Amino acid sequence: MITFEGAAKHYPDGTVAVADLDLTVETGRTTVFVGPSGSGKTTSLRMINRMVEPTRGIVRVDGVDIRDRDPALLRRGIGYVIQQAGLFPHRTVLDNIATVPLLLGVRKRTARARAAELMELVGLEPSMGRRWPHQLSGGQQQRVGVARALAADPPILLMDEPFSAVDPVVRTGLQDELLRLQRELRKTIVFVTHDIDEAVRLGDRIAVFRPGGELAQYDTPERLLTEPADAFVESFVGHDRGVRRLSFFPARSLSLREDVVCGDDLKVEDVLHIAEGHPWILVIDAARAPLGWIAARALRDSPTGIRLGEMETVPYGHTFSVETDSLRAALDAAVLSPAGRAVGVDEDGCVIGVVGQDDLGTALWSVTD
Amino acid sequence: MSTTLDWAEGVLGWAVANWSHPGEPDRGVLPRLLEHIRLAYSSIAIGLALAIPLGLACVRWRILYPPLLTGVNVLYAVPSIALFFLMLPYTGFSDWTAIVPLALYTLVILLPNVVDGLRQVPDHVRQAAVAMGFGPLRRLISVETPVALPIIIAGLRVASVATISMVSVASLVGLGGLGRLILSDGFRRQFDAPIIVGIVLVVALALVTDALLVLAQRLLTPWARRDRRPRTGRALRRAAAAAPTGAETIGSTAGAPPGKG
Numbered sequence A: 001m002i003t004f005e006g007a008a009k010h011y012p013d014g015t016v017a018v019a020d021l022d023l024t025v026e027t028g029r030t031t032v033f034v035g036p037s038g039s040g041k042t043t044s045l046r047m048i049n050r051m052v053e054p055t056r057g058i059v060r061v062d063g064v065d066i067r068d069r070d071p072a073l074l075r076r077g078i079g080y081v082i083q084q085a086g087l088f089p090h091r092t093v094l095d096n097i098a099t100v101p102l103l104l105g106v107r108k109r110t111a112r113a114r115a116a117e118l119m120e121l122v123g124l125e126p127s128m129g130r131r132w133p134h135q136l137s138g139g140q141q142q143r144v145g146v147a148r149a150l151a152a153d154p155p156i157l158l159m160d161e162p163f164s165a166v167d168p169v170v171r172t173g174l175q176d177e178l179l180r181l182q183r184e185l186r187k188t189i190v191f192v193t194h195d196i197d198e199a200v201r202l203g204d205r206i207a208v209f210r211p212g213g214e215l216a217q218y219d220t221p222e223r224l225l226t227e228p229a230d231a232f233v234e235s236f237v238g239h240d241r242g243v244r245r246l247s248f249f250p251a252r253s254l255s256l257r258e259d260v261v262c263g264d265d266l267k268v269e270d271v272l273h274i275a276e277g278h279p280w281i282l283v284i285d286a287a288r289a290p291l292g293w294i295a296a297r298a299l300r301d302s303p304t305g306i307r308l309g310e311m312e313t314v315p316y317g318h319t320f321s322v323e324t325d326s327l328r329a330a331l332d333a334a335v336l337s338p339a340g341r342a343v344g345v346d347e348d349g350c351v352i353g354v355v356g357q358d359d360l361g362t363a364l365w366s367v368t369d
Numbered sequence B: 001m002s003t004t005l006d007w008a009e010g011v012l013g014w015a016v017a018n019w020s021h022p023g024e025p026d027r028g029v030l031p032r033l034l035e036h037i038r039l040a041y042s043s044i045a046i047g048l049a050l051a052i053p054l055g056l057a058c059v060r061w062r063i064l065y066p067p068l069l070t071g072v073n074v075l076y077a078v079p080s081i082a083l084f085f086l087m088l089p090y091t092g093f094s095d096w097t098a099i100v101p102l103a104l105y106t107l108v109i110l111l112p113n114v115v116d117g118l119r120q121v122p123d124h125v126r127q128a129a130v131a132m133g134f135g136p137l138r139r140l141i142s143v144e145t146p147v148a149l150p151i152i153i154a155g156l157r158v159a160s161v162a163t164i165s166m167v168s169v170a171s172l173v174g175l176g177g178l179g180r181l182i183l184s185d186g187f188r189r190q191f192d193a194p195i196i197v198g199i200v201l202v203v204a205l206a207l208v209t210d211a212l213l214v215l216a217q218r219l220l221t222p223w224a225r226r227d228r229r230p231r232t233g234r235a236l237r238r239a240a241a242a243a244p245t246g247a248e249t250i251g252s253t254a255g256a257p258p259g260k261g
């Protein structure tokens, strides 16, 4: 547990980087510091490993005032990942990862073996261990940065905008990876970002900072989106927070229809009665993989005897996973589908059913209560 | 054509005939060459040994650098001959008369490289080292100095060529290695073979020394070579931010070889 007790940082030039901060970071959870540029996130983060000394107040780790700890020794027990990865250009990837164990006096061979394990953990090819950092892509460098921070198995991990220098696709991949790692490792993570989506995605708890280094709200992601404490937090989380909040509700709760899902070996006349009441039917193959939509009108206009698999279909867009996705993903799939309906699939990509706009609407209404 | 050949043959003949004289260890071309190497290499070594701690001090205490740099630059402006003569009353005709000024010149060239090299260590690399629990001294030794090494070696290449060429001037005070071939045997006796032999050997020594330093650079900083993977512009820029110590940076940081007489 990390506690800030009235911690403040005032610079001699009068800048208040952090105003009295009272905050408790729970053990084994991910706490995200989010806020606009200059709101004191990095300063607060660095108070934890004494890279910044508060001008007032106390920071404790597991109840111990960290001023009683030697800074270098304290830091070896706290992993740190920074934005540009900060890898040592003169050390190979493997030796970069082995840095802290080596500092702690672990034998070189043991440290390297540990580094190789970590490369696997963060999803890097073992052959990359012999490369120099500049021979890696930005995303790979970040993975090395994470591996290096984890090498000595510290209970605390500080991450300062670790994924902000990579493109959105790589960033999402790295976020997934971090979520997976955290499920496995259960570290106390403090993560700094100014991207509210990233905060909502990764955080168990989110601290929103406002300019002047004040804590505006400290809450779970869900409560942050439902009940912003004030106008600043409300505008910071964005006006689409209603839609974003849907990501906290599982798509499992939706009622899916199966009657409009038809096999590709059925003939037009077999399904005409379905098309009476529904403007679209979904065609699937024998393995229940979706093929596409057919409009009811097109069915009525086509001659009898033709199998659905031979007809032209409208692309089904993207699907949502009934078990693992949220209402937000289902809504997104429906909005992007030409038929205005979302296709729900299981883990193997087999169609379970489709959800129409009216059913989706009902689900959304029930959420807002 | 044949006259050129005859002339070259004459020069070569002179070099072979005068290479060394058994029983007279101080006469001939070889003793001059060895003297040249001794004077040049000790000056470079002493200059380097001074430049590194002074450079570290200048990075640690920023206000030291401007006065120190001005001071050594002023020294550099003093013609080398004058410095050699000024040394005479203190050091007599010992090697030190040549080595002290030459070591100072090496220092002048190296100091900015050491300081620039240490200063260009990317801030995020330094921050990462602090965050991982490196103390200041350990950080300096195992992170900052190695990262600065390509630029320091680049400076050393410039300084060593300049020093090797300047040793010759010390022949005016009776030292000067190969310079003595050029001055005493050549100019005074209006005889060109020793001059040519002296020049060729000085240039060859400079080239060999430079090659040795390039070799040392390859061995000591294998990471500064970026020739293994074709890179896109974006990746290259990112790599430059992570390790801005490749050949491009060396070219821009090391000054042009000073034309020092």
Ligand SMILES: Nc1ncnc2c1ncn2[C@@H]1O[C@H](COP(=O)(O)OP(=O)(O)OP(=O)(O)O)[C@@H](O)[C@H]1O
Residues within 6 Å of the ligand: A011, A013, A015, A016, A017, A018, A035, A036, A037, A038, A039, A040, A041, A042, A043, A044, A194
């Ligand atoms: N050495 C310093 N002297 C004076 N002011 C400083 C110093 N270091 C930081 N500050 C100020 O403290 C404030 C908080 O900085 P901090 O780096 O914590 O912000 P941040 O929330 O991390 O911002 P960003 O999102 O841009 O990284 C800023 O206004 C900054 O200018």
Ligand SMILES: [Mg+2]
Residues within 6 Å of the ligand: A041, A042, A043, A160
């Ligand atoms: Mg910051």
